[in-house]
Amino acid sequence: MSSPGGGTRFALVAGTTETAGRAGISAAGADPELMSVTPAADAELVTYGTPVRTDVTPVSPSGCPTPALVTRAAREVLGFDVTVVDGGLAEKTGAPTVSVGARPGKDIAEQDPVSTAHGAFAAARQFGQSLPADELYLGETIPGGTTTALGVLRALGEDGMVSSSLPENPTAQKSEVVAEGLQASSLEPGDAANEPKRAVRRMGDPVLATLAGLTAGAVESDTAVTLAGGSQCVAVAALVRHGGYEGPLGLATTSYVADDESADVRASVDRLDLDLTVTDPGFDRSDHVAMERFVAGEAKEGVGMGGALALADRAGIPMAEVRDRFAAIYDDLIGDAPTATAEERT
Amino acid sequence: MSSPGGGTRFALVAGTTETAGRAGISAAGADPELMSVTPAADAELVTYGTPVRTDVTPVSPSGCPTPALVTRAAREVLGFDVTVVDGGLAEKTGAPTVSVGARPGKDIAEQDPVSTAHGAFAAARQFGQSLPADELYLGETIPGGTTTALGVLRALGEDGMVSSSLPENPTAQKSEVVAEGLQASSLEPGDAANEPKRAVRRMGDPVLATLAGLTAGAVESDTAVTLAGGSQCVAVAALVRHGGYEGPLGLATTSYVADDESADVRASVDRLDLDLTVTDPGFDRSDHVAMERFVAGEAKEGVGMGGALALADRAGIPMAEVRDRFAAIYDDLIGDAPTATAEERT
16 A cells, blocks of 8 residues: 555556557457557456456467466555556456556557547646656557557657567567557657657557656656566657656566567667666566466566566565566466466357 | 455445435535535535635535534544445545446426436445445435435335424425325335335435445445445335345434434334444534534435444443544634625525
């Protein structure tokens, strides 16, 4: 429990973009239909430790469990407050959410994919200003989000490739989708430099708009912000920097993202002047099936996993304890048949 | 933090009815305009310990602080989870909320004051079934709610008068409003016996519909339910009993409600076969200004206060500790000028 005005607060922004419906873009769900449920389920898993309304524990097509279970494990061990913000959910969630007026994003090849971006940014900014916390960790869950993150980076004129929830990063496909999007919005790369709201409305998604607003508002009221995630959080940082904020800004991510050679997150971190924290959950030291797919390069990050691990690490909690809790949650929810939940629904 | 499937969860249903706009009906706000903000502010106070979006700490016209501060005090001392459910909020809240489709209720003298009652009942029931908890404490915040509670009791054919947030219970006025409501809905007292959804839709408010649904769903999944409040919770119990549930059901309220001679809550408790817990916060043993108006008979209950006190008491926490925390929160938010917040806004 937080005390007013104090402590660490973890906020999770959960939403959707139809960009995820393109085959091969994301691993955040067993199939495209289930992907629209993933953020609603992730919010429930972090909040309650179990699905409530969604009745599903998201897994990738190969059975990699959602990073929400890792964030929940860290939360159970450490005990931090979570506030879920609706960044454009497409399905009902049983997790309590704060509304900032975000609606599901359309495919970025449409002309105005995030029509609620400006309103969500403004409402999130106001909320970020008034949310009581000494420091704020901000995570995201949105399937397809690395592609819209790339779209935002290109619109702003930022270099660098984004990471992926798939072991083989479909960089060519992502670049193609982004090129389509730029054309649909009549934008050249860099045309939206210093215009973050334009960039996120034309080429981004509602989660990025909401996260950028929360960050902008929080730093205005002297709340320290750590973006908890990978490429999408880099895009948020870019949006905030292009909005003129030059002060301290943290990025806490996993070793899987930091070591991903298909992306170059470290280079982006340098360019955007972010305080980087990398945490290795040590999943390779376990032979538990829950961790196998992470070690194979899937998921990598998401649902604030990197930030949750960093908080646990900072508190002196051994990663072995987080791993044990993660394994127990996995066994409880998914058991030995990791794709069962998805199969039951099809 | 709760573990999945276990522990005690406190759910607060926050909403509005235009019935509160009638002069003299409620003390849950410094003036009728501010009353529509009260539930949104109460939700923030219980969640964060401070107003966030609403920028107001509700006080009665005479300066009695909202019982939300007492519930928050008990929560800070004890540390229980809170889930806020939107039972028809009229203003934006910064507290995360679960949606069940409830919309603000109209004055019960209108013909269909709670058009969302059936949908909210059904969605809340489903949510109550799946919400992980061993036991659920259910509180409410809705100005004007005792009048709609009386409306529901009369529609169901239940006897008994409701309590009041005012020191002098305006029982004649409430009965008049209810008579108007019955006429507008072409109902005689008792016409909606065994038809709880009809009763709450025609004569109640969206918070009662939501609470009845949550209760019905929770007991269906073997979660023990304690209604945390006074007359409104009696009306919820009546709705659930008229829906056919005959199993155990608790009511935890304050000594102020239990001792209110203008109402007869104990008689209703007997008729409805409820397990009654009465907790005296001992405010008369303090001379702090925050407690003065409670001792004078104002507020009495609300925002789950009676349930929060019962939980603290059960855990062996001395009431003096809850009082000290309440006083500290009051001093922090309102200081020595209890009506300042309200005055600033007018």
